[in-house]
Amino acid sequence: MKAAVITFPGSNCDRDLAVAFEQAGASVTRVWHKDTSLPDGIDIVGVPGGFSFGDYLRCGAIAARSPIAQAVSRFAEQGGHVLGICNGFQVLLEMGLLPGALLRNAHLKYVCKPVGLRVEAADTPFTTGYGVGSEIVLPIAHHDGNYTADAETLAELTGEGRVAFRYTANPNGSVDDIAGIVSANRRVLGMMPHPERAFAPIHGGTDGRRMFDGLIGAFAPA
Numbered sequence: 001m002k003a004a005v006i007t008f009p010g011s012n013c014d015r016d017l018a019v020a021f022e023q024a025g026a027s028v029t030r031v032w033h034k035d036t037s038l039p040d041g042i043d044i045v046g047v048p049g050g051f052s053f054g055d056y057l058r059c060g061a062i063a064a065r066s067p068i069a070q071a072v073s074r075f076a077e078q079g080g081h082v083l084g085i086c087n088g089f090q091v092l093l094e095m096g097l098l099p100g101a102l103l104r105n106a107h108l109k110y111v112c113k114p115v116g117l118r119v120e121a122a123d124t125p126f127t128t129g130y131g132v133g134s135e136i137v138l139p140i141a142h143h144d145g146n147y148t149a150d151a152e153t154l155a156e157l158t159g160e161g162r163v164a165f166r167y168t169a170n171p172n173g174s175v176d177d178i179a180g181i182v183s184a185n186r187r188v189l190g191m192m193p194h195p196e197r198a199f200a201p202i203h204g205g206t207d208g209r210r211m212f213d214g215l216i217g218a219f220a221p222a
């Protein structure tokens with residue numbers, strides 16, 4: 001598997017995401033936000049967490065208008081896989097690659113802790129490492145993780161089995177406890193929890209590693 005990981009000014013999980021891909025067996029190319037194209041032959045783009053452009057104007061809004069975002073949109077339109085984690089999820093929503101929006105957490109506080117998640121859809125390349133209904137623990141760290149969408153979009157997400165993860169104890173006010181969703185073709189995943197921060201035993205848990213191991217199985221060896 002060949003992965004590209006994007007860095008914006010203010011990204012802080014880009015290296016962690018690159019290391020997770022690498023340790024799972026992928027080859028990784030780091031890409032700068034001003035680049036206008038992705039490396040040839042990549043299988044997946046990782047859009048990492050952090051505070052891109054200081055979270056002005058809204059989290060992810062400026063990153064979504066960067067030169068590389070246009071290349072990521074083209075890649076996704078052509079059926080490419082994209083994984084957006086935390087600020088990366090915010091960027092994918094601002095780009096319009098996924099529906100809905102992330103609001104300020106309902107309690108208006110930054111929240112940084114491990115949370116329980118239920119895997120709701122295992123039929124995506126990102127979640128093959130988990131069984132449907134299995135419960136896992138991943139860390140969250142955000143102030144704008146309160147997912148919302150209109151009733152029609154929510155019905156579509158639920159009806160098409162596109163809610164990938166739900167919180168078992170809602171930490172931020174997200175509608176329907178939604179923690180992560182996939183695109184209609186199931187190749188774009190956005191999620192607030194950080195699988196790359198639960199990769200090795202030293203992180204306190206390895207449930208995130210199963211996502212990367214599952215992904216590797218979906219692609220040719222690097």
Ligand SMILES: NC(=O)CC[C@H](N)C(=O)O
Nearest residue numbers: 049050086087142143144
């Ligand atoms: N860890 C992150 O990616 C944080 C995302 C964003 N800056 C927020 O706080 O909501």
